[in-house]
Amino acid sequence: VLARHGHRPHRLLQILHDVQDLYGWLPPEALTAVAHGLHLPRVAVESTAGFYSFLYTRPVGQYRVLFSDNITDCLLGAPALMQRLCERLWLEPGKVSPDGLASVATTSCTGLCDQGPALLVNGRAMPRVTPERIDAMAGLIQQRVPVADWPEDWFAIEDRIHRRDVLLRHVWRPGEVLQAARARGAQGVLNEVARSGLRGRGGAGFPTGFKWRACAEAPGAQRVIVCNADEGEPGTFKDRVLLSTAFDLVVDGMCVAALAVGARLGFLYLRAEYRYLLPRLQARLAERRAQGLLGAGCLGPGLDFDIDIHLGAGAYICGEESALIESLEGKPGKPRIRPPFPVTQGYLGRPTTVNNVETLATAALVALHGGDWLRAIGTESSSGTKVLSVSGDVARPGIYECPFGTPLAEVLHAAGAADVQAVTTAGAAGPCLSAGELHRRIAFEDVATGGSIMVFDRSRDLFELAHNVAHFFAHESCGFCTPCRVGTAVNARLLDKLAAHRGSPYDLEEMDRMHRLMQGASHCGLGNTATLALQDLARKFRPAFERRLASTTYEPAFDLDAALSEARRMTRRDDALAHLGSNRSAGLGQ
Ligand code: SF4
Incomplete structure (x- = not known):
């Protein structure tokens, strides 16, 4: 494994993935061997291994089932399904069965909210789980049938695109974007991206042209482009669909960014939940290399650019760009103290541009059609379109691409939302709008969103x-x-x-x-x-x-009487005097 990664310490996270694939978990001896082989302190290896949810430093079941506990999955019955599987397998949630066969637990949003309830089994994503499927799964696990031999249609993931605009409708010839970018040259591309008003689609809305120019002008011989495909915001799955249906446009966007800032190396940081996409994406990168659309000379004579796909390991915080860079360097994904900013000192201290999947795909079209083309779509402060992931209480959950400025009500109507009580517009990390606010518009100057729209009707307890x-x-x-x-x-x-x-x-x-x-x-x-x-x-x-307040004054968080219930059970005593309130009234507490 170490040789495959060139014994490079910054490949640590990928190395740990490979070691875990060999053993099913990360035994202490393996961590010691990795530390020795990479000339790293063992504590450094251990802290990376211990940071990520999908790296296991303790034995896990031969079958590891993780149910998404995002609110939309919960509303679709995920907790009851998990309980059902635990009962069928005779195990407790969060524990490994005594024979080491299975473990069942929860995980954060798996990016399948439009087709939940969803789970991961040995890292493989399974949408649309039903009670019948759970029973069949339990049978296969008990018979020790490898996951690779389970019915293929259980793992079929749909794209569910309901509304397309420029990004999802666009048809372009292979190589067209690179040709246009090369004709414009680095300065021309920077100018067009700045003119387009393109802003980061991850939610923060930082001007892309400004970021690219800062990176291009930062001192340093080697620059790096990073595509942030670590969408972990609960309710978001649009990057999954873009990677599945418009991957070439995303890669074109990375190439355009590389040309603009002068980078020769790129990373696509893919969230671990989307690991099933990895073989397909890698195959397409290989095809592009063979077609001259990636690798040696792809940006022009003597101008090489290539992309390495880096697999995350289950950490929401890695969506933050400096945490993502730490993760790329093989460390725990903890945000850096800034300044310096990544555009001047990012990956291995090199000027680094980190952009979202959707931002890069849009940038590719800007390189092709020019900045004014994007400016003509959307609003004054928000040019272009936004790809939205709509889930929850709607008849047609899925992907909706709409020009900035579109009222939220229009999107919800298209999705078949009825009797809306509330809508979260930025996953777990943003505001929650009430039914009276649905006239508001999708735009950075009004409802700024990374793309997660979760709808709750009036039957829901918020x-x-x-x-x-x-x-x-x-x-x-x-x-x-x-x-x-x-x-x-x-x-x-x-x-x-x-x-x-x-x-x-x-x-x-x-x-x-x-x-x-x-x-x-x-x-x-x-x-x-x-x-x-x-x-x-x-x-x-x-x-x-x-409704949940017990009193109008202070209530202690710790309920001593409830805490004593275990002692009452063990002593088989549950009479009135065994309860705290009764003791007090009987004067026994004095
Ligand atoms: Fe970590 Fe602090 Fe950021 Fe929280 S706010 S994720 S603790 S760096």
Whole structure:
């Protein structure tokens, strides 16, 4: 394995993937051997191995089943399906069966919200899971049938594109984009991208032309282009569809960016949940090399550019560009302190441009048609189109590409949403709109979105959404800075308390305090946005929270009487005096 990766320490994450493929997990002896072979301290290898959800430093089941616990999967019955599988296999969620055969647990959004409930089995994505499928799966696991021999149609993933605009409708000839970019030259491409007003489609909306020029002008001999295909925002799956249906346009976009900034090396950082796409993507890169559309001379005489696909390992924070770069270097994906910014010192200290899949695909079309072409679509501040992933309570979940400026109501109508109560427009990390706000428009100046649109009708208890979001962030916080590490955990505990109907107004105030603290003091965007949806939900849908208040004054989070239930069970004593309140009234507590 080490030889295959050239004994390069920054390949550590990919090496650990390969070692895990060999053993099913990462035994301590293997970590020691990797550290020795790469001349790295063992603690460095261990900290990378321990950081990522999909790397296992303890034995896991021969069959590892991970149910997506995104809210849309939960609404479609994922918890009951998981319980059913656990019962069929006689095991507890989160535990490995005593014979080592299987383990069942949850994972964050798998990017299949339009065809949930979904799960991963040994890393393979399975959409549209039903109770019947669960029973059949349990049988196959008990008979030890390899996952590769399971019915192929169980793993069929649909693209479900319901509305196409320039990006998803575009037809272009292979090589056309590169030809146009080469004719414009580096400066010409930079000028057109700046003129187009193209802004990053990941959600932040940073001007792409500005980023590319900063990278092009940064001192350094070697520059790097990174395509961020680590879409982990709950409810987002549009990059999956773009990679499946318009991969050439994405690669063209990376080539155009490379020409503009002067890069010779590119990475596509693919989220581990999309591993099933890897063979197809690698095969297409190989074809492009053979066609002269990638590799030696693809950007012009003597101008080489090639792309390496780097597989993530289950860490939401790696969507943050500096955390992604750390991950590319084989380290835990913790956001860097900035400045310096990646455009001047990114991958291995080289000027690095990180762009989202959709941004790069759009940039390819800008190179082809020019900046004014994109400017003519959308609004003054948001040029072009946005690809939206729509899921939840809609008749037609899937992909909708619409020009910026399109009212949210129009998208929801097309998706068949009815009786809407709330819509999250930026996954777990952004606002939650009420039914009265659906006239608002998809645009950076109004509803800025990375593309995740989750719809909840009036039958839904929105407290469940808040509870899910709080646990998502508590799980995904990288732990680097205290406000986020502690704040997300406190929020999850507060929501647990409310879920148990033991909350008080004090807890809602405490959520506000956590929001203010995390907003001002968190190190990166995750901590700064982790409370936005919670705040919106608690403000706009107050009754969903107030229904769970046990009193109007303070309620302790710790229920001593409930905590003693295990002792009562073990001593087989459950009379009135074995309960805390009874002891007090009987004077036994004095
Ligand atoms: Fe990590 Fe959260 Fe701090 Fe970001 S804000 S660095 S995710 S702990």
